[in-house]
Amino acid sequence: MVMMGFVLATTPLVYAQEAPATRARSSGPARDHGFISAGIGVQQKAGSFSETWTTPLHAEDARFSARYAPGSGRLFRVGGGVTLWRGLGVRVAVNSASPGADVALSGSLPHPFRFDDARTIEGTRPGVTRAETGVHVHAAYVLPTPRRIHASVFAGPSWISIRQELVDRVTYEDSYPYDTATFTGAVSTSVSTRRGIVGVGAAVYVGVLGPVHAGVEVLHARATVAVDRAGDRRVETRAGGTQVTVGVLVPF
Numbered sequence: 001m002v003m004m005g006f007v008l009a010t011t012p013l014v015y016a017q018e019a020p021a022t023r024a025r026s027s028g029p030a031r032d033h034g035f036i037s038a039g040i041g042v043q044q045k046a047g048s049f050s051e052t053w054t055t056p057l058h059a060e061d062a063r064f065s066a067r068y069a070p071g072s073g074r075l076f077r078v079g080g081g082v083t084l085w086r087g088l089g090v091r092v093a094v095n096s097a098s099p100g101a102d103v104a105l106s107g108s109l110p111h112p113f114r115f116d117d118a119r120t121i122e123g124t125r126p127g128v129t130r131a132e133t134g135v136h137v138h139a140a141y142v143l144p145t146p147r148r149i150h151a152s153v154f155a156g157p158s159w160i161s162i163r164q165e166l167v168d169r170v171t172y173e174d175s176y177p178y179d180t181a182t183f184t185g186a187v188s189t190s191v192s193t194r195r196g197i198v199g200v201g202a203a204v205y206v207g208v209l210g211p212v213h214a215g216v217e218v219l220h221a222r223a224t225v226a227v228d229r230a231g232d233r234r235v236e237t238r239a240g241g242t243q244v245t246v247g248v249l250v251p252f
Contacts, residue, residue, distance in 0.1 A: 034082040039247020060110035073099025123183030148207035158199035
């Protein structure tokens with residue numbers, strides 16, 4: 001009886017000591033099991049790049065050059081991720097951008113009747129297409145923030161695919177006595193290549209309506225890629241770049 005009375009007397013004390021600890025644990029920041037997201041934004045310009053080539057003409061070589069100047073382009077992104085252990089997880093994202101470009105073209109054309117008396121032509125081919133697609137599989141760490149905030153940092157492999165329209169041939173007109181020539185246009189074709197690189201980034205979202213969060217993501221993944229063409233022609237251009245997107249995220 002004495003022992004039972006002691007147990008009954010100490011039980012409220014033990015409960016009173018454990019309850020605050022339980023409440024303290026439940027009031028800490030909670031991490032989600034995963035998320036899905038989508039956004040729209042811009043990507044850093046690829047930077048201009050050039051190509052030069054020659055073709056036989058009138059027992060000499062005609063020389064041509066093309067200078068491409070891609071724009072920044074609008075970027076679309078979708079992605080998702082899962083948290084595996086103590087904020088560490090994996091995220092996957094796919095983005096696409098289609099920056100257009102104008103091409104400045106020039107040429108030096110041998111004269112059909114006189115050696116070393118080349119004629120020059122210049123012109124522009126507007127609206128050359130370029131499409132970039134990025135696939136990013138990154139390790140991520142979700143920061144321990146208040147429930148309304150979802151913040152993370154991430155890094156890992158990124159694969160950038162490029163489909164670029166390139167000029168194959170410059171067209172022109174000339175007539176007797178062939179002392180001048182006039183630029184008329186260009187014939188082009190699309191080529192593709194891809195490159196694996198390392199990407200790093202960060203994201204911050206704030207809850208706005210129910211489970212929906214709004215925020216911003218920044219990703220940097222950039223490299224130089226080379227395209228080998230017929231006739232020993234080779235073009236190098238930059239792929240990817242710094243991307244900034246705004247969008248929504250839904251945790252689960």
